[in-house]
Amino acid sequence: MLLLSLLLLPCLSALLALFCKPVKAQPWIFVCSGVLHLFLSFVCFIQMPEGIFGLHCDPPGCVGLLGMSLLFCISSIYLTGELAHRKQVSDRFWVACLCGLQASLTLVLMAQHLGLLLVAIEAAILFIAPMILWSGRPSAIQATWRFLLLQAFGMGISIIGIFLLFYAGAEHRETLSLWLNDLTEKAPTLSVYWVKAGLLCLIVGLGTQMGLAPMHIWKIQSDGEASGLSGALFSSGLTGAGLIALLRVLQIARAADLMAFLSPILLTLGIASMLLGAIVTVWQQQLKRLAACICIGQTGFLVLGIGLGGYAPLSVLLAWMGNMFCQGSLFLTADMVEQAYGDIAPEKISGALKVVPYSAGVLIISFLAVSGFPPFMLFYADIGIAQCLIRDGHDLLCGLYFISLMVTFLGMGRVVCRACMGPPPETEIVLNETPSRFFPPILLLAWAGVYGLVPPDYLIKTMNAAYQWLGGHL
Amino acid sequence: MIAQLCDALFIALMLLNLLMLGSNRTLRMLNCIRLQGVSLALLCLLWPGSAGMRAILLAVAVIALKVLFLPHLLSKAIRILKARYENKPYLGFGATMFWGAVGTTIAFLLSDAWPLQDESHQNLLLPTSLTCFWCGFLLMTVRLKPASQLMGFFVFDNGLFLWAALMLSDKPCLVGYCLLPNLFLTLLAWGIRHPRLQGVFALMDPRDQTQSKEE
Numbered sequence: 001m002l003l004l005s006l007l008l009l010p011c012l013s014a015l016l017a018l019f020c021k022p023v024k025a026q027p028w029i030f031v032c033s034g035v036l037h038l039f040l041s042f043v044c045f046i047q048m049p050e051g052i053f054g055l056h057c058d059p060p061g062c063v064g065l066l067g068m069s070l071l072f073c074i075s076s077i078y079l080t081g082e083l084a085h086r087k088q089v090s091d092r093f094w095v096a097c098l099c100g101l102q103a104s105l106t107l108v109l110m111a112q113h114l115g116l117l118l119v120a121i122e123a124a125i126l127f128i129a130p131m132i133l134w135s136g137r138p139s140a141i142q143a144t145w146r147f148l149l150l151q152a153f154g155m156g157i158s159i160i161g162i163f164l165l166f167y168a169g170a171e172h173r174e175t176l177s178l179w180l181n182d183l184t185e186k187a188p189t190l191s192v193y194w195v196k197a198g199l200l201c202l203i204v205g206l207g208t209q210m211g212l213a214p215m216h217i218w219k220i221q222s223d224g225e226a227s228g229l230s231g232a233l234f235s236s237g238l239t240g241a242g243l244i245a246l247l248r249v250l251q252i253a254r255a256a257d258l259m260a261f262l263s264p265i266l267l268t269l270g271i272a273s274m275l276l277g278a279i280v281t282v283w284q285q286q287l288k289r290l291a292a293c294i295c296i297g298q299t300g301f302l303v304l305g306i307g308l309g310g311y312a313p314l315s316v317l318l319a320w321m322g323n324m325f326c327q328g329s330l331f332l333t334a335d336m337v338e339q340a341y342g343d344i345a346p347e348k349i350s351g352a353l354k355v356v357p358y359s360a361g362v363l364i365i366s367f368l369a370v371s372g373f374p375p376f377m378l379f380y381a382d383i384g385i386a387q388c389l390i391r392d393g394h395d396l397l398c399g400l401y402f403i404s405l406m407v408t409f410l411g412m413g414r415v416v417c418r419a420c421m422g423p424p425p426e427t428e429i430v431l432n433e434t435p436s437r438f439f440p441p442i443l444l445l446a447w448a449g450v451y452g453l454v455p456p457d458y459l460i461k462t463m464n465a466a467y468q469w470l471g472g473h474l
Numbered sequence: 475m476i477a478q479l480c481d482a483l484f485i486a487l488m489l490l491n492l493l494m495l496g497s498n499r500t501l502r503m504l505n506c507i508r509l510q511g512v513s514l515a516l517l518c519l520l521w522p523g524s525a526g527m528r529a530i531l532l533a534v535a536v537i538a539l540k541v542l543f544l545p546h547l548l549s550k551a552i553r554i555l556k557a558r559y560e561n562k563p564y565l566g567f568g569a570t571m572f573w574g575a576v577g578t579t580i581a582f583l584l585s586d587a588w589p590l591q592d593e594s595h596q597n598l599l600l601p602t603s604l605t606c607f608w609c610g611f612l613l614m615t616v617r618l619k620p621a622s623q624l625m626g627f628f629v630f631d632n633g634l635f636l637w638a639a640l641m642l643s644d645k646p647c648l649v650g651y652c653l654l655p656n657l658f659l660t661l662l663a664w665g666i667r668h669p670r671l672q673g674v675f676a677l678m679d680p681r682d683q684t685q686s687k688e689e
Contacts, residue, residue: 115651122654152658156630159651163637193588
C-alpha cells in the first residue's frame with residue numbers, strides 16, 4: 001500500500017495542478033506533494049515494505065527514492081520563487097509536468113519488470129520534453145527535437161536489447177518473462193551469444209538515456225535550455241533512472257557470469273565520458289551548460305564505478321545520492337545568477353558576489369562540492385573510486401581519472417570565478433534574490449554535507465544492503 | 475512458394491532502404507516508407523509461424539499506423555515546411571549508399587555467424603532487420619532536415635517491428651513494446667507541423683541558419 005501511495009501521490013498532484021484554477025496555489029501543490037512524498041519515502045526507506053503488483057523497492061531503489069524525494073521536496077521551495085518571477089509562464093502545465101516526472105521516476109525506482117521499466121523511463125522523457133521547450137526560443141525547440149530524437153533512438157536500442165534477451169531463452173520461450181527475478185534465475189541457461197548482444201544493446205540504450213559519452217550530445221543543449229529547476233530535476237532524475245535500470249540489467253549479467261565480459265566495456269565508456277565531460281568544460285562559458293558538462297562527467301564516474309566492481313559500487317551509491325544534492329544546488333544557483341543578469345551574454349557575467357551575494361556564495365560552494373571537496377558526499381565517493389583503481393592496478397585508468405577531475409575543476413573554476421568575482425557590468429539587474437531562491441540550494445548542500453560527514457545509521461544500513469544486493473561482500 | 479514470397483519481401487525491404495539512402499527527395503522517401511509498411515503487413519500475413527486472426531489484426535494495425543497515419547502526418551509536415559529536397563546532407567548520397575551497402579554485407583555476415591535459436595529463422599529475416607537498424611541510424615545521423623531524420627527513425631522502427639513480430643512471433647505481447655518508439659514518432663511528426671514550431675524547423679539546417687544571418 002505504501003508503494004502504491006508513493007506512486008499515486010504525484011499522479012494525483014499532477015491532476016490537481018491541471019484542474020486547480022487559483023494561480024497562487026499551483027506551486028504549493030508541488031510543495032505539498034513533495035513534502036508528503038518525502039515523508040512516505042522515509043517510511044519506505046526504514047520499513048522496506050513487501051512488493052505489490054510487481055512493484056518492489058530493492059535496496060538501491062530505496063537509496064534512489066530517498067535522494068530523489070529530498071531533491072524534489074527541497075526544489076519545490078525554489079518553484080515558489082521561480083513562478084513569482086516568471087509570471088508569463090502557464091504554471092498549471094509546468095507543475096503538472098513536474099509532478100508527472102516525479103511519478104514516473106518513482107515508478108522507475110520500483111519497477112521489477114524490464115518492460116515496465118522502459119515504459120516508466122519513456123513517461124519520464126515525455127514529461128521532460130515540455131520543460132525543455134518551455135522558453136519557446138528557437139534554440140529550446142531545437143534542443144527538444146534533438147532530445148526526443150536521441151531518446152527515441154535510445155529507447156529503440158533498449159527494446160532491441162530486451163528482444164535479444166528474450167530470444168536468448170529459446171528453451172524457456174514458453175515460461176520466460178521479463179520479470180527481473182525470472183530473467184536472473186534463468187540467466188545461466190540462456191544462450192551466451194544472444195545475452196551478450198542483448199546486454200550490450202541495453203547498455204547503449206540506457207547510456208543514451210543517461211547521457212553517457214558518446215551518446216551525450218543531447219545533454220548540454222537540453223540542460224542549458226531548460227530552467228534551472230527543471231535542469232536540476234531531470235538531469236539527476238534521468239541519470240538516476242538510467243543508472244537503476246543499468247544496475248538491474250547487470251544483475252542478469254552477474255547471474256550469467258558475464259561481468260568479466262562487460263567490465264572493460266563499462267570502464268571504457270565511463271572513463272571516456274569523464275574525459276569528454278572534462279574537455280567540454282574547458283570551452284563552455286554558460287553556467288547552466290557547464291553544470292550539464294559536469295553531469296556528463298559524473299555519469300561516466302558512476303559507470304566507471306559499476307565496471308570496477310569490488311568496493312566501487314558503494315562509492316557509486318554515495319556518488320549517485322551526492323550528485324542529486326550537489327548538482328541540484330549547482331543548477332539552481334547557476335539559474336539564479338543567470339536570471340539576475342537578464343539578457344547579458346553569458347561570457348560577460350561578472351561580479352555576482354556583489355549583485356546576488358547569497359546565490360553567488362552558494363554557487364561557489366556548490367562548485368567545490370561537485371568538484372569533490374570535503375565534507376560533501378562526492379569527496380568520499382571520489383576517494384573510494386581512486387582507492388579501487390589503485391588497488392586493482394588500473395594505472396592508466398587512474399591517471400586518466402585524476403586528469404579528468406583536475407581538468408573539470410580548472411575548467412569550471414575559471415567560469416565560476418569570472419562570474420562571481422570582479423566588477424559587475426554597468427547594466428540594470430533584473431532580479432533580486434529572495435530566500436525562496438537561495439535557501440533551497442543551501443539546504444541541498446547541507447544535506448550533502450551532513451550525509452557525508454555523519455551519515456545516519458539508517459543510511460549506512462541501506463547503503464550496505466544495496467552494496468550486497470549489487471554482489472559486494474562486506 | 476510462401477517462403478520464396480517472404481524472401482522476396484525481405485529483399486524488397488532491403489532495396490527500399492538503399493533507395494532511401496540514395497534519394498534526396500523527401501516525398502519519394504516517404505513513398506518508400508509506405509511500401510515498407512505494406513511489405514511488413516504482407517509478411518505478418520505470410521510468415522509461417524503466424525496464426526489466423528492475430529496475423530490479420532497485426533497486418534491491419536501495421537497498415538493503419540505505418541502506411542496511413544504516420545506517413546500522412548509526415549507528408550503534411552513536408553508540404554508545410556516545403557522541405558521536398560534534402561540538398562546538403564552531412565554525408566553525400568553516394569557515400570551514404572556505400573555505407574548502407576557495407577552495413578548490409580556486415581548484417582549478412584553477422585547473421586551467418588550467430589547461432590539462431592529456431593531453424594525456421596535461417597533466412598533473410600535477421601539480415602533484413604539488422605539492415606533496417608543500420609540504414610535508419612545512417613539516415614538519422616547524416617541528414618539535416620527534421621523530416622528526413624524522422625524517416626530514418628521510421629526505418630529503424632521497422633527493423634524493430636520485424637524482430638518483434640516475426641522472430642518472437644510466439645510471444646505476441648512483445649509487439650506492444652514497438653509502440654513505445656511509435657509514440658515518439660507521432661509526437662515528433664506532430665511537432666514538426668505545429669504552427670508555433672514550423673518556423674524553427676524550417677531553419678533547423680545549420681547552413682540555412684548561417685545563410686539567413688548573412689542575409
